[in-house]
Amino acid sequence: MKDLLDPPPPQTDLRHPAQVMRPERLGAMMPTRLSFLRVLTRQLSAEGARLTRPVWQIDAQGHGHAVYTIPLGGRPYSLVAVSCHLPDAMRTDRVIATAWDAGFVLYDGVPDAAEIARLCAAAPRQEAARFTERDLVLSRANKSVRLFTHVVDRLRAGAQPDPARIAEVGYLMRTTAVYGNGKFGIADRGVIAGRPGIGGAFAAEMLTVWLIRCFTHDLVEHLGGAALEPALKRHLGIGNATGLGMAPFLVSHPVLLNNWMLARETALARVRAIGSLSETERDRLRALARRAAQHLEAWQVPDPDAAARIARLRADWPQVLDWLDALPERRPLDTLVRRGEHHSPDLQELLVALVLEPFGALVDPLAAQMVEPPGAQPALFGDAVELRQAIAEQFGWAVEIDFDAPGAQQLFWYVSEEKREPRLGLRDTEPGAERESPLDIARRVKALWQALDGVQDLAAFRQAHPHHELAIRRVQMAVFHPFSEIRGNLIGAGCRPVDMLRCKLALFGATGFDPKSDRWTRVTLAQGAPLPEELGSPRADDWWLEVLQA
Known part of the structure; x- marks a missing residue:
């Protein structure tokens, strides 16, 4: 009751x-201490969770099955x-794949022998198999063959793997899908939505990723x-290949x-309102800024546009260190953020992540608000006047788009019949536009705006025009939820889905964004996350932009 009565911190x-x-700007987001993986590992640490491995039936070739169990929110998962065994010729990250190096299911509870047998038969088949409400998350992964082989070979030779090789790749396996929320017959979101811990935003999926990481470590050992x-193991996260889906x-x-x-924005506003900083807090910010600089040095990607952005950020970041040495006494972090506003979105968003990191007491409680409340x-x-006024206030950016301009409606989103996955087509040259998915929010709102011109009776208008x-x-x-809309034309020629991917992956806690086109990217998840034995230790929540210290 005390928390409900306490006033919120100033902001x-x-x-x-x-x-x-x-x-x-969404395409410049960086992970923060509100990212879902960070929230999960804090929760596991706070609960004193201990991971067990009741089953390990893996042969000398690395094939077989294992079961890992951990409590979260008072329940075991x-x-x-x-x-x-996967022939090299069959190893692909594309959604058309039908076989993988490993398949995974997050199970609600502790499976008995019959359930383990069922899942051992089903997990390798993924969406081709049948699942039940006890199955919460479905995932699959492929080896990063060169690094996986290098690590195993070095361990067999009585040596440790090359830290440079680990830093270059950062993971032993990469997931090509992590499905939750009722996909392919697994449990609906409602099964776990009200549960402590696992009911948090994407908590089940993040728990799955963290446990898969544990499995990859155990497999190479x-x-x-x-x-x-430990330092090398800690730096080995889980890769992820993410596309339009x-x-x-x-x-x-x-x-x-x-x-x-x-x-996230409330967390930033709270931190900006801090009246003054102790010398310890200033030192912490400087140390984190230096860590970020090391992270930027290690962040190498082949895509020329992405590489140029990183290079610019790398060159600009030393200014932040200078700013930190000259912060004013009053509202120092507000001043710091304002200075960043004259620089690129990449620097601004990294700066946001930096200033949130030392202030868990202000920031972490906001994680409880990152779920969708029930109710209409x-x-x-x-x-109609009220509706048009709301459009002008919330969607003025959409009304300004000229959808008759060349390329303004070039793309359409649809769902492929074969894989039930989102796709992006060219409206003038590819079939399927008649089955377009309703992601054209800006176009729809502008059409509504135009149709309302001269309308008096809104009820009659809605009855006559249900397509609006x-x-x-x-x-x-948008009136009640001002951050609910991506403010761009998602069917225009300039749409870059990779910006949307970066936003969501940063919210997950991903690093090492490595775009392969404007439609898919590779990232690393859980890099630097606590090892099972480190849960509850001082370093368990100190892995923002982890840098390999070997």
Whole structure:
């Protein structure tokens, strides 16, 4: 009851959604202490969770199955991992794959022998198999063959792997999918939504990723016959190859997107309102800024555009160290953030992540707000004038888009029949536009705006034009949830889905963004995250932009 009665900490004004929700800024986001993996490992640490491995049936070739169990929120959850032989010719990260090096299921509880047998048969087949409500998350992964082989060979030779090789790749396996929320017959979100711990934003998926990482560590140690040094093991996260399948989520879950972004922006506003800093806090910020500089040095990607952005950020970042040495006594972090506003979105967003990091007491409670509350939105708009006013206030950016301009409607989103995965087509040259997914929010709201011109009776208008209902609902949501909309034309020629991917992956806690095109990227998850035996230790929540110290 005390928490409900305590006033919230002071804060400055939030950054405006017009600044925050532009695609190019979402595409510059960095992980923060509110990222879902960080929230998960803090929760595990706070609960004193201990990981057990009740089953390890892996042969000398690394094939077989294992079960890992850990309590979270007062309940046990288990990862069933199945490692398979995969010919090199079949190893692909593309969604068309039908076989993988390993398949995984996060199970609700502790599976008995019959359930383990069921999952050992089903996990390697992924969406081709049948699953039950006890199965919470479905995932699969492929080896990073060169690094995996290098680590095993070095351990067998009685040596440790080359730190430079580990730093270059950063993971032993990369997931090509982590499915939750009822996909392919697994448990619906409602099964776990109200549970402590696992009911948090993407907590089940992040727990799965963290446990898969534990399995990859154990697998190379099993094959190599020796233990990895903790510093090297800690730097081995889980790779992830993410494409268009992830992008529409941010559009189809506007309230959730709002809550994620609002929590982050509120955290920033709280930190900016800090009146003064102790010398210890100033030293901590300097140390974190130096760590960020080391992280930028290690962040190497082949894509020329991404490499140029990183190079510019790398060159500009030393200014932040200078700023930290000259902070004023009053509201120092507000001054720091304001100085960053004259630089690139990449620097600004890294600066946001930096200033949040030392202030867990102000920031961490906001994680509880990063879920979508149940219930419908209250009714709005008694007449067309009110609706048009709301459009002008919340969607003025959409009204300004000229959808008759060349390329303004070049793309359309759809779901492939074969894989049930989102795709992006060219409207004028590819079939399927008649089955377009409703991600064209800006176009729909502008059409609504134009159709309302001269309308007096809103109820009659809605009855006569039901195709405008989606746009009306989005305007209504934006009134209550100002960070709910990506403020860009998602069907225009300039749309870069990779910006949407970066936003969501940063919220997960990903690092090492390595775009392979404007439609898919590779990242690393859980790099630097605590090892199972480190949960509850001082370093368990000190892994922002981890740098290999070997």
